[in-house]
Structures are given as C-alpha cells and as structure tokens.
Amino acid sequence: MHEETQLFYTFTSPNIIHMASRRNFLKQGSTALAAMAIPAFSNKISLAEISAALKSKSNHSAENLAGDEDFWAMIREAYTVSPNIINLNNGGVSPQPQHVQEMQWKYIQMSNEAPSYYMWRILDQGREPLRQKLADLAGCSAEELAINRNATEALDTVIFGLPMKAGDEVILTKQDYPNMINAWKQREKRDGIKLVWLNLDLPQENDDYFVDQFAGAVTDKTRIVHVTHMINWMGQIQPIRKIADAVKKKNQNIEVLSDSAHTFAHFDYKIPDLGCDYWGTSLHKWLCAPFGTGLLWVKKEKIAGLYPLFANDNPASDDIRKFEAQGTRSFPAEEAIGYAVDFHNAIGSDRKEGRLRYLKNYWTGKVKDIPKVKIHTSLKDQYSCAICGVSVVGTEPVELDTFFFNRYKIHTVAINWENIHCVRVTPNVYTSLKELDKLVAAISDAAKNGVK
Ligand SMILES: Cc1ncc(COP(=O)(O)O)c(C=O)c1O
Known part of the structure; x- marks a missing residue:
C-alpha cells in the first residue's frame, strides 16, 4: 500500500x-x-483548457490578448472569486486558483494520515524538482534558490545573516517595507551599523532621480544598498539595475539586496537581470501560491558568506539548502507551490503582465481626469504595473477606503505611510472589467458627492 x-x-x-x-x-x-x-479535480477550468485556449490565440500578442474578455473570463473561472465582495487588494495577498487550493488540501489530508511519513518521506521528494521549476521561472540556477515561508523570512535571512561590523553603512529608504526597516533597525541597535536614510518623493518617471539618490549616499563605508524593487505603498517600480550598477561603480564592495516581494510573477523579468546579490519574494502574492510561501535567491558566490537565519551544522556551506532549516513547516503548502507555477506558466508571464497593465490602465483612464481625483502612481509601463494609488482631494485615505467598502463593497486598502497618502487599488488576473466599472463609479461618486 x-x-x-x-x-x-x-x-x-x-x-x-x-x-x-x-x-x-x-x-x-x-x-x-x-x-x-x-476525487477528480472540481475546478471549473483546467490548465489543459487554458493551454488549449491560448493555443487558439497563438497569433495574439500579449498586448492583444490583454483585452480579450472571453479569455480572461475563463481565467476568472479558475478562481473562487467572492460573488459579493470586489477584492481589489491583491497587493496584500492574492488568492490561489481553485486547483492549487484543492491540491494543498489533498496534501493536508494525506499528511494527516501519518504526518512524518507523508510529509517527510513523500511530499518532501518534490522539493528539488520544485526548486528547479521555480528556477526556470526566475531565470536562475536552482542552486541559488531557497524555498522559504514568506518574503520577510527570505529578506531577514540576508539582513541578519550578513557579517557586518559597527560603522558599516546600509542605504535604505523611508518608503521600504516596515518589517525590513525594523530588521535593519534591530541590527543598528545590536551591532552598531549605521543606517543611511533616503526619503523618496514618489511617483517618479525618471531613472536618474533614483540613481542620484542612491549613488549620492554612497561612502567608502557603504556595505549594503537595500532596494525595494516595487514600492508596496503605491506600486512605484525602481530601476534596480541602474541603481545597482551606479552604486557598485562608486564602491565595488557594495552588495545590493532587492526586496522583490511585489515583483516575482507580477511582471516579466529574470533575477540575474537586476544586478543584485540577494533577492527575496513572497509566493502568496503574485504567483498565487499557498499562503505562507516565499523564496530567497542568493548569488552563487555569496552563499558561503551569508549566515543562515536558522542555524545548521555548517553555516559557512555554499549549499543554498542551508537556508531551509526552518524545522517543521507546512509541506502541503510548500509542495502545492508547483501547481501555482503550472497555472502561471499556462497563462505566461508576458500575457499576465499585459493583462495587469491593461486593468490598471482601464480604471485609471476613466477616472484620472475627473475633478478632485488624484492618481499617485506613474502610468508609464516602466514605472508601474498592477498596483496604483488614488485619492480624492479633501478626503482622507481611510475615509475613502471605508466609503468604497460600505457603499460599494469594494475592498481596497488605505495607505498613510511617510509622505504617501492614498488608497491602494490592486486588481489581479481574475478581476473583471465590470468590477472595475464599479470602482470607477465609486471614485466618481466620492469625487462628486463626497464620502460622508
Ligand atoms: C515590499 C514588501 N516587502 C516585504 C513584504 C513582506 O512579505 P511577506 O508578508 O511575504 O513576508 C511585503 C508584504 O507586503 C512587501 O510589500
């Protein structure tokens, strides 16, 4: 048996x-x-059907397919979308296609028959092939990828694992993610490293702005440059390659850490193109993998010099697997990541990116010229993708967010962080134009009639 x-x-x-x-x-x-x-899968639409539909549209560019509502309605069918609430906070965490949910659930049931047997001896057999599968998508060697539980774990591994001494400098920004800021602050407190803060003025549509900010802060003591690839608060994409090249040109000892929590499987790129040394992401955001899954990438020659967050018997090893000693975790969640990769690949990175841009451009195009409405994100492809901030003059972000939900049952998130004040709107591939029309109506209503 x-x-x-x-x-x-x-x-x-x-x-x-x-x-x-x-x-x-x-x-x-x-x-x-x-x-x-x-039982047979109960998902309403299978990968085979998506692939077949795509085959019939093989002469469509990603751009053409972006507005093909029949195709995207089929993708929507693969999700278990709420029939009552419009979810436009996919930036927080994204849902999984039904197929991914079901496979995780099956793995949970299987594991509960004899957990140590099924999790460690059966499910864990999938770890190495999964590593390869993720590497194929990320465009890197599987020997550079560690499977983690979230972006925080991946990035904290780097932040706490880098050997640094008192006085070493780290350049970061006030617009970085709080968990990462707090991790660096803790190192500052414990180890006496120096944090050099930038305060970005966003949105920006000029690469030189970012390059000048980061490169201008470099000194001979700079050790790490922390770059948030896409600023979560309002979706600004930073030109990380140019930043990395510029700071390394000024001081070749500098290493670059990319917080890419929001970019993997969101828009189409390969990790080595970024010019960074360390990179971390969530898989429960844009890959639509199970909740509590993430990924760490460390450039091959940097692995030996980075301490693991969870110690193992050889912390100086150059084997990427030393970053996976977290103890018992959810093998069902981890193993089901593979189904999310399959789903993503069935759509294709470029087609997904094209649709996400299409959705953002659709709703922003309808509201951007309405009096009192302010868009907080660049609408140029180079500087944003699905995530976009919006506000209505004279209305607090929290009031607007509450109005969206109470009056229109649209779920968004209010942003009040440093110099960024807006409501963040994030559709995903399953979002319909009808839902966005409702958002447009809600924004127009707020701008015309107020939210009280
Ligand atoms: C920029 C950024 N970094 C890191 C994280 C942390 O991600 P996780 O919740 O997967 O740890 C987030 C989460 O929203 C984020 O937006």
Whole structure:
C-alpha cells in the first residue's frame, strides 16, 4: 500500500511528475488510486483548457490578448472569486486558483494520515524538482534558490545573516517595507551599523532621480544598498539595475539586496537581470501560491558568506539548502507551490503582465481626469504595473477606503505611510472589467458627492 501510494502521489505531484515512469504508474497506480479515493479535480477550468485556449490565440500578442474578455473570463473561472465582495487588494495577498487550493488540501489530508511519513518521506521528494521549476521561472540556477515561508523570512535571512561590523553603512529608504526597516533597525541597535536614510518623493518617471539618490549616499563605508524593487505603498517600480550598477561603480564592495516581494510573477523579468546579490519574494502574492510561501535567491558566490537565519551544522556551506532549516513547516503548502507555477506558466508571464497593465490602465483612464481625483502612481509601463494609488482631494485615505467598502463593497486598502497618502487599488488576473466599472463609479461618486 505504501509503495503504491508513493507512486501515485509521485505521479500526481506537479514537481516530480517526470520521476515516475508511466509504466509503473499504470501497473501500480490504479490500485493506489482506488485505495486513496482521491476525487477528480472540481475546478471549473483546467490548465489543459487554458493551454488549449491560448493555443487558439497563438497569433495574439500579449498586448492583444490583454483585452480579450472571453479569455480572461475563463481565467476568472479558475478562481473562487467572492460573488459579493470586489477584492481589489491583491497587493496584500492574492488568492490561489481553485486547483492549487484543492491540491494543498489533498496534501493536508494525506499528511494527516501519518504526518512524518507523508510529509517527510513523500511530499518532501518534490522539493528539488520544485526548486528547479521555480528556477526556470526566475531565470536562475536552482542552486541559488531557497524555498522559504514568506518574503520577510527570505529578506531577514540576508539582513541578519550578513557579517557586518559597527560603522558599516546600509542605504535604505523611508518608503521600504516596515518589517525590513525594523530588521535593519534591530541590527543598528545590536551591532552598531549605521543606517543611511533616503526619503523618496514618489511617483517618479525618471531613472536618474533614483540613481542620484542612491549613488549620492554612497561612502567608502557603504556595505549594503537595500532596494525595494516595487514600492508596496503605491506600486512605484525602481530601476534596480541602474541603481545597482551606479552604486557598485562608486564602491565595488557594495552588495545590493532587492526586496522583490511585489515583483516575482507580477511582471516579466529574470533575477540575474537586476544586478543584485540577494533577492527575496513572497509566493502568496503574485504567483498565487499557498499562503505562507516565499523564496530567497542568493548569488552563487555569496552563499558561503551569508549566515543562515536558522542555524545548521555548517553555516559557512555554499549549499543554498542551508537556508531551509526552518524545522517543521507546512509541506502541503510548500509542495502545492508547483501547481501555482503550472497555472502561471499556462497563462505566461508576458500575457499576465499585459493583462495587469491593461486593468490598471482601464480604471485609471476613466477616472484620472475627473475633478478632485488624484492618481499617485506613474502610468508609464516602466514605472508601474498592477498596483496604483488614488485619492480624492479633501478626503482622507481611510475615509475613502471605508466609503468604497460600505457603499460599494469594494475592498481596497488605505495607505498613510511617510509622505504617501492614498488608497491602494490592486486588481489581479481574475478581476473583471465590470468590477472595475464599479470602482470607477465609486471614485466618481466620492469625487462628486463626497464620502460622508
Ligand atoms: C515590499 C514588501 N516587502 C516585504 C513584504 C513582506 O512579505 P511577506 O508578508 O511575504 O513576508 C511585503 C508584504 O507586503 C512587501 O510589500
């Protein structure tokens, strides 16, 4: 029974599908299938259907497909979208396609039959193929990727793992993510490193602005430059490659850490293109993977010099797996990441990016010229993608956000952080134009009639 079960699950894993021979599966899998009584997927739309639909549109550019409502209505079907509430806070955390939810749930049920057996001996067999699958998407070596639980864990590994001495300088901005700011502040307190703060004036549509800010703060003591690839508060994309090149030109000892929590599987790029040394992301944001999944990338030659956050027997090892000693965690969540990658790949990175831009341009195009409405994000492709900030003159962000929900059942988030004050609007691939029309109506209503 165990061997058969193992074969069955081996065969159904999105990560190790090629490791089981079809012959073995046919020979032994049918018994296992009956024994485990796993129902057929109940998702309304399958990857095969998405792939077939895409094939029929193979002569459509990502740009053309971006406005193909039939295609995107089919993608929407793959999610379990609330019929009552319009979710426009996908920037916080994104939902998983139903297929991903179901596979995680199946792994949970399987694990609960005998957790140490199924999690450690069966599910964990998928870790290496999953690493490769993520590496293929990220455009890097699998030997540079560690699977973590969120972006905070990935980035804290770098922030706390870098050997630094008192007086070493880190350049960061007031617009970075609070968890990361707090981690650096803790190092400042404990180790006497110096934090050199930039205060960005956003939005910006000029690469030189960012380059000048970061490069201008470099000294011979600068050790790390922390760059938030996409500013979460309002979606500004920073020109990280240019920033990295400029600061390294001024001081070649500098290393660059990219907080890419918001960019992986959001818009199309490969990690090595960024010119950074360390990179961390969430997988429960734009990849739509299970909640509590993230990824750390460390440039191969930097792995040995970075201490793991959770110690193992050889902290100076150059094996990326030393960053995965977190102890017991959710193997079902981790293993189901593979299904989210499959789903993402079925759409395609460029097509997803095209649709996300289309959605943002759709609603902003309808409201940007309404009196009192202010857009807080550049609408140029180079500087933003799905995330965009909006406000109504004379209305506090919290009031506007509350108005959206109470009056229109639109869920957004109010942003009041440093010099950024707006409501952040984030659609995702399942968002319909009808939902955005409602947002447009809500913004118009607020601008014309107030929110009281
Ligand atoms: C820029 C940025 N960095 C880091 C994080 C932390 O991500 P996680 O919740 O996956 O740890 C977030 C979360 O929103 C973020 O926006």
